[in-house]
Amino acid sequence: xxxxxxxxxxxxxxxxxxxxxxxxxxxxxxxxxxxxxxxxxxxxxxxxxxxxxxxxxxxxxxxxxxxxxxxxxxxxxxxxxxxxxxxxxxxxxxxxxxxxxxxxxxxxxxxxxxxxxxxxxxxxxxxxxxxxxxxxxxxxxxxxxxxxxxxxxxxxxxxxxxxxxxxxxxxxxxxxxxxxxxxxxxxxxxxxxxxxxxxxxxxxxxxxxxxxxxxxxxxxxxxxxxxxxxxxxxxxxxxxxxxxxxxxxxxxxxxxxxxxxxxx
Numbered sequence: 001x002x003x004x005x006x007x008x009x010x011x012x013x014x015x016x017x018x019x020x021x022x023x024x025x026x027x028x029x030x031x032x033x034x035x036x037x038x039x040x041x042x043x044x045x046x047x048x049x050x051x052x053x054x055x056x057x058x059x060x061x062x063x064x065x066x067x068x069x070x071x072x073x074x075x076x077x078x079x080x081x082x083x084x085x086x087x088x089x090x091x092x093x094x095x096x097x098x099x100x101x102x103x104x105x106x107x108x109x110x111x112x113x114x115x116x117x118x119x120x121x122x123x124x125x126x127x128x129x130x131x132x133x134x135x136x137x138x139x140x141x142x143x144x145x146x147x148x149x150x151x152x153x154x155x156x157x158x159x160x161x162x163x164x165x166x167x168x169x170x171x172x173x174x175x176x177x178x179x180x181x182x183x184x185x186x187x188x189x190x191x192x193x194x195x196x197x198x199x200x201x202x203x204x205x206x207x208x209x210x211x212x213x214x215x216x217x218x219x220x221x222x223x224x225x226x227x228x229x230x231x232x233x234x235x236x237x238x239x240x241x242x243x244x245x246x247x248x249x250x251x252x253x254x255x256x257x258x259x260x261x262x263x264x
Contacts, residue, residue: 087171
């Protein structure tokens with residue numbers, strides 16, 4: 001008998017657990033291939049997602065935290081420092097919580113605010129030895145390509161270079177695309193291509209992308225194709241779609257920088 005337990009925004013049953021295990025196993029397989037030098041980078045087509053999962057509970061369609069499982073697996077096998085770049089439209093509250101006191105993992109998140117789960121404030125920077133190793137960059141609805149490029153050039157890339165990770169895990173949620181029904185952000189496929197290329201060329205070639213959100217079945221595969229194209233170091237043929245964006249992104253960037261002066 002398949003028992004179903006409903007808790008908040010997730011249902012737990014035998015089949016859900018099996019799917020979550022397969023999702024995590026796909027991430028571990030990519031990690032193993034990276035460690036054995038079979039690949040330099042990878043993208044995992046896994047579902048369900050994981051970044052809303054805490055150490056002791058799930059949420060937001062997430063059952064097991066794939067990014068956290070992969071990160072610890074890489075560290076168990078010799079990679080000491082891991083950077084997580086989370087560009088899902090929703091803040092990865094579970095991932096942040098798991099590594100909140102850990103200086104060996106740099107967690108960065110660009111997410112829409114306000115939006116579920118309502119976490120990820122700029123002043124949330126970590127605790128204890130992990131203070132400064134959580135960097136939250138909330139952005140308003142309507143934020144698009146130009147603002148994300150500024151965030152990358154001003155925060156993500158400089159901090160990544162300074163942290164000098166052994167690998168980058170990308171929590172690649174394409175629900176920040178302009179056509180996604182669960183957010184009001186305005187990225188395009190070219191945005192994901194550009195962010196991926198910049199991580200590869202400026203931080204480390206050891207990159208594993210794992211699928212988080214993304215709920216428009218037309219735009220999602222196009223965005224994933226753009227990411228994989230970047231990982232393969234091939235030319236992207238799509239256009240960068242620019243939109244009229246809200247003011248204030250530079251003020252957000254300044255606020256993030258002023259919150260982290262002792263670390264970066």
